[in-house]
Amino acid sequence: MTQKYHAQIYVTLRPSVLDPAGTAVKSGLSHLGYTNVDQVRIGKYVEVTLTADDETAARQQLDRICDELLANPVIENYRFDLTSV
Template structure:
């Protein structure tokens, strides 16, 4: 089976019920700069990776397991990801 490459963009954020002290600190700092129209700051993680797989469905299943077991703490964090197939021309350009 031919392997395809996929680019994943993963977003990990705290669940809404979890306090976010880093977000609160950033919100306070931004407001102290005079931007009192900013509120509800939440801090998260952004991860990019490339995965090779026989199908998009298989890649999504693998990414779901990776996120659930390693990249996010499912007790306090949510995650989502975007997955796009890497075209052969993009792939060749990256090797140059």
């Protein structure tokens, strides 16, 4: 029996990798008057709905999906929350 799952995937740059887009947003916020913002880091957020036999299978598949397509493991980390729906 298959079950439907909803995954919220967060892809972030590794801490050692520079984030020029985040720096640009921080600069923009500073120009808008938000000078109390210390740091901005920009990542990706992906919501995926999929069917799988069980939660273990869903997690294994999501790991492969992230490694192969959604994240660049050289410069990015990912994590995800999984809920059955």
